[in-house]
Amino acid sequence: MIPLTPQTEPGFEIRGREYLVSSARMRAFSGGPFDMDNWPLVNIHTDMAHALSCGLKKRNASGTQWQGYILQMMLELFGTGWLNHGKIETKFIRLVNEGDTVRPWVRVTAREPVTGGLRFTFDIGCDNQRGETVLAGTASGILPKS
Amino acid sequence: MADLKPATDLVVGESYEPYSFRVTPELNEQYCYAEEDYHPRYRETTAEGPPMVHPALIMNMSNRTRSPSFYMPKGRSVLHAKDDIEFVAPAYVGKELFVTWTVCERYEKRSKQFMVIDCRVVDEDGREIIRRYSHNTQIRGDAA
Numbered sequence A: 001m002i003p004l005t006p007q008t009e010p011g012f013e014i015r016g017r018e019y020l021v022s023s024a025r026m027r028a029f030s031g032g033p034f035d036m037d038n039w040p041l042v043n044i045h046t047d048m049a050h051a052l053s054c055g056l057k058k059r060n061a062s063g064t065q066w067q068g069y070i071l072q073m074m075l076e077l078f079g080t081g082w083l084n085h086g087k088i089e090t091k092f093i094r095l096v097n098e099g100d101t102v103r104p105w106v107r108v109t110a111r112e113p114v115t116g117g118l119r120f121t122f123d124i125g126c127d128n129q130r131g132e133t134v135l136a137g138t139a140s141g142i143l144p145k146s
Numbered sequence B: 001m002a003d004l005k006p007a008t009d010l011v012v013g014e015s016y017e018p019y020s021f022r023v024t025p026e027l028n029e030q031y032c033y034a035e036e037d038y039h040p041r042y043r044e045t046t047a048e049g050p051p052m053v054h055p056a057l058i059m060n061m062s063n064r065t066r067s068p069s070f071y072m073p074k075g076r077s078v079l080h081a082k083d084d085i086e087f088v089a090p091a092y093v094g095k096e097l098f099v100t101w102t103v104c105e106r107y108e109k110r111s112k113q114f115m116v117i118d119c120r121v122v123d124e125d126g127r128e129i130i131r132r133y134s135h136n137t138q139i140r141g142d143a144a
Helices: A023-030 A048-053 A063-084 B025-035 B055-061
Strands: A013-015 A087-092 A101-114 A117-128 A133-144 B015-022 B076-087 B096-109 B112-123 B128-140
Touching: A023 A063, A023 B025, A023 B055, A063 A087, A063 A101, A063 A117, A063 A133, A063 B025, A063 B055, A063 B076, A101 A133, B025 B055, B055 B076, B055 B096, B055 B128
Parallel strands: none
Antiparallel strands: A013 A101, A087 A133, A087 B076, A101 A117, A117 A133, B015 B096, B076 B128, B096 B112, B112 B128
8 A cells, every 4th residue: 555644745756666568468458358259359459450550550558558557556545445436537648559668656736625534636647668658647536534 | 330330420419339248257357467456355355345346447348449339440440538537436346337438529639530438337236336538539541
């Protein structure tokens, strides 16, 4: 669990670990259930020929795959209570291709009292191995009164 | 396939065909592997309750590409540009989830056409799981 306390101040930043977006994990994420007869589904995430035919240079990962790294961080910050009230807004800035690495981060921008606790607001993002932003946005969650 | 309208041709107010699926332990594990997230909450009963559905599974399975009526001509695909999501309740492994998609806005930005999809996910007990607004555009190859 990442330590988020009522005393956590705006400016507090947490960088997550790096994730390698491998071919196997892309197919597991975007190929449909493993027990489908025609697994994996053919799409720009799973099939090179299809990706090329759509004008891409490589297979690229679904945005929801690395958006998931941010969701993991929010659950580490707030626990599963976040699934009852959490909000997230994300913009997908750049493509993430097979073999790229992605590192998520969150930074507290505001803390305000609300009914039942403190609402924390964050800037969020994911960077690739070149230090380029691939995802940017905001998120919020409520830290309940203990 | 010939009867289906390309996904990017739907107008405001039109909906894609709804989709439902049951979250088996195997499907949930598949997404835990894809996300490299092996927290016990996703595979066993914990102090937080019964095994929970990984949130990234819900996000991916609520992409409109999962709709039975989703169709794009060869050489064209959709690209996810933005998401605005509110989590309402956790989903639990073993439950059937129901997904609906309605086009709620279309706009042009930097000479590209965008579509906003109002997506809702509820479980078999009628519990709302997420409310999601996804902005999407399309890509196409030279041959399309």
